[in-house]
Amino acid sequence: MSTLNAYLTLNGNCAEAMNFYKSVVGGELFLMTVKDSPMKDEVPEQFHNAVMHAALRNGDFNLMASDSMHQGPVNFGNSVSLTLSCGDESEAEKFFNGLSAGGKVVMPLQETFWAKRFGMLTDKYGFHWMVNVEKPM
Numbered sequence: 001m002s003t004l005n006a007y008l009t010l011n012g013n014c015a016e017a018m019n020f021y022k023s024v025v026g027g028e029l030f031l032m033t034v035k036d037s038p039m040k041d042e043v044p045e046q047f048h049n050a051v052m053h054a055a056l057r058n059g060d061f062n063l064m065a066s067d068s069m070h071q072g073p074v075n076f077g078n079s080v081s082l083t084l085s086c087g088d089e090s091e092a093e094k095f096f097n098g099l100s101a102g103g104k105v106v107m108p109l110q111e112t113f114w115a116k117r118f119g120m121l122t123d124k125y126g127f128h129w130m131v132n133v134e135k136p137m
Contacts, residue, residue, distance in 0.1 A: 006082045008065035008127060011074050014051035017125045018065055024098030025084075027058025034069070043069065076126035083130045092117045096131045099123050 010017055015031055022029045034040055035048035050067035063082075068074045084099075086092040096109045102124035109119030109131060116133040123129060 003062070005062045005064055008063070008125075009068050009074050010051075010065060010125065012050065012067050013125070014054055014065050014067040018051075018054045018056055018063075020124075021063060021099075022056055024095060025056070025058050025061055027056055027061060030055045030057075078128060081120070081128040081130050083132060086117075086131060086133050089117050089133055092119075092131050092133045096121065099129050099131070 008014075008017070018029055018031065031054045032052050033048065034043045034050050034052045037052050039052070040048060047067075047069045050069050052066055054065045056063045061084075084092075084095055086095060092109060096119050100121040100123070104122045106120040106122060106128075107118070109117050112118045114135060116135050117131070118133070119131050121129050121131075
């Protein structure tokens, strides 16, 4: 079975963002900077402290990221949302409250016709999240 993972590109604050996400969801965080990679001699020195690759894993939660280097600044849009499916309402509350800290709540966490709890937010790094607890079908 294949899996789909989210990969975030940030404007030089990847390590900060991934540590923030770890504080919310827990798990293990792997960070590799350019200077710690085999590619350090191929990348301009100004990017040596940039994160080349980061991965946060906690059970089925898998979030990857890096800093933008050669492509120029990242322009954040509203065409992609990260969806966090939670096992129960208390987990959803914890993640929603954590991710919305310093960000903006778009739709408060609430019951809907399709979910026990559903809410939308933009976190302090500009990423769009949906937090969901499914209703039994």
